[in-house]
Amino acid sequence: MVELELRKVTKKYGDVVAVKDLSFKTRKGEMLVLLGPPGAGKSSTLKMIAGIEEVTAGEIVMDGQVINHIDPAERDVAMAFETYALYPHLSVFENIAFPLRSPKRAHVFSEEVIKNKVVEVAQFLEIDMLLERKPKELSGGQRQRVSLARCLVREPKMFLLDEPIAHLDAKLRHRLRRDLKRWQRERQTTTVYTTTDYLEAFSVGDRIAILNRGILQQIGTWEEIYNQPADTFVGMIVSDPPMNYMNARIVHEGERLFLEAKGVLFRLSLPVQEKLRSMREEEVIVGVFPSKIALVEEPSVVSSGTVIDGVVKFVELRGSRKIAFVSTGRDFNFTVQLGVEENVRPGDQIRCLFGEEVLQVFDKQSRKNILFLS
Ligand SMILES: Nc1ncnc2c1ncn2[C@@H]1O[C@H](COP(=O)(O)OP(=O)(O)OP(=O)(O)O)[C@@H](O)[C@H]1O
Ligand SMILES: [Mg+2]
Incomplete structure (x- = not known):
């Protein structure tokens, strides 16, 4: 279980300020949800934590250690990308198994263990019948689950889940809201999860951090946010119809x-x-x-x-x-x-x-x- 802290983190792409002075601290083993509309800076934040985007200013700290300059591969975080980022030439099975075969871990897992892990996570995400297919033979929702499976198959220090169930049908989305939470809780892996959907945020998040245009508006449990929204933006985003x-x-x-x-x-x-x-x-x-x-x-x-x-x-x-x-x-x-x-x-x-x-x-x-x- 790790504790993640962001200290006044800013991300600029040229003139665009995607994230501004963002500070928060997760608790160990917590599921923290970043909730915000499109363009709020959610993916940028996750990518900086993963190390695939550089931080423009500020510090990312894991268990008390600043990790800004640590290579992504060394950070031991698993990220499920909003854009899936699957390997087109590999089967679903090999896509999911990929992180288990990375050079650093190859000696750890036998083929049998890899198979068991892949099948377990594939069954959990209802894609076990697709393991032989290539990504191009999958629907968008199926690809999303392969991407999520590739993340969950590992036991990293942290999960970073970028809108992981946004493209699934309503029934599966409902089941996964509950079961992803269970999966995460059983492993007690500190997780940052993003969504644009307040109901999803409230159902999976131990706490919710609300972002608007790269700025943190409020962080708290859903009761805290709902009983006392920090500003009119929060009142709008955590209720449908809005406040x-x-x-x-x-x-x-x-x-x-x-x-x-x-x-x-x-x-x-x-x-x-x-x-x-x-x-x-x-x-x-x-x-x-x-x-x-x-x-x-x-x-x-x-x-x-x-x-x-x-x-x-x-x-x-x-x-x-x-x-x-x-x-x-x-x-x-x-x-x-x-x-x-x-x-x-x-x-x-x-x-x-x-x-x-x-x-x-x-x-x-x-x-x-x-x-x-x-
Ligand atoms: N590579 C990039 N180059 C330039 N601008 C970018 C880049 N990536 C993101 N942005 C801009 O940064 C801002 C935040 O984008 P980001 O993708 O972090 O938002 P988001 O909250 O993940 O949105 P969504 O819900 O649509 O995924 C947006 O204004 C976006 O246009
Ligand atoms: Mg995004």
């Missing part, structure tokens, strides 16, 4: 503070009132995840939070949940996530509860979560 945002201003009524948005007064918990009391800026952004808005019965009495009435504009069914698009008639619309059992139709009047504890408050300029800053 609801409204421009609001802080209103003082005697000792009490409210947030006012489009004529609605949001009640705030006492700790939130205290945080906002010291703020100079009056203008803020309120954010609420669609999954944290509750339907309430009419008529209802609620002692905390804020009730907002609206009309359902349309409803989208998404597997085991429904998304309702709600209009308040005040230039203020929002989305709510409901269970499939909720019988809500376009045109229905509904009443929604925005609990005090589910409101996030962001600075209008920096877009940082004001409640997050201590």
Whole structure:
């Protein structure tokens, strides 16, 4: 089990800054997920850790030792490439066996051991029937699994998995989210895993590091991120539909503070009132995840939070949940996530509860979560 640390790592390709001042530390045996949209700098980060891209500035540290100038082959990390990078002239079997036959390890594994290892990982990834084929005879999803198998067949110090299941069908992707995690946990191999999919990140990651344009926005467990997204970008990327945002201003009524948005007064918990009391800026952004808005019965009495009435504009069914698009008639619309059992139709009047504890408050300029800053 190794501990990996990045210290202010920057990667530039000419004028393009792909990764900027990136710092984080994995725990030993941890699965850390880099989550970010295309172009966020995920692959560049993995390639620098693997040593196949040079670091422009900063340090990559493994178990306390700076490894910037250590040859990739000496780093003992296994990477599954986003682009697969298979050897076209070798069979699937030989592609997977390749790292086990590298000159440094040839004396370690007998042919029988190599065969057993290749077959085990091929069965795990459901490609054991393809072992005799060449890469050109495979579908994209099959190639991806060969690339992943070539990485997993080893027992390196670290796995670097670059969007390893992005091109698989939904059923296999679901199984592998769970089983890759199990594979990694059983071996306790420190892993950095990338994805653009927040659900995948949350299901495989012990912690998640969110990248935007090469900059780390937040790192934490999914509970930490979901309970307190560090900025409006995070609120957008960890929720589908994204967090609801409204421009609001802080209103003082005697000792009490409210947030006012489009004529609605949001009640705030006492700790939130205290945080906002010291703020100079009056203008803020309120954010609420669609999954944290509750339907309430009419008529209802609620002692905390804020009730907002609206009309359902349309409803989208998404597997085991429904998304309702709600209009308040005040230039203020929002989305709510409901269970499939909720019988809500376009045109229905509904009443929604925005609990005090589910409101996030962001600075209008920096877009940082004001409640997050201590
Ligand atoms: N070899 C290169 N030369 C020039 N620019 C590059 C190169 N590789 C990546 N970039 C740029 O660096 C930025 C980060 O790219 P990177 O591939 O690391 O992103 P990513 O998060 O892996 O994206 P994706 O989800 O699409 O794989 C992008 O703006 C990209 O265009
Ligand atoms: Mg990439």
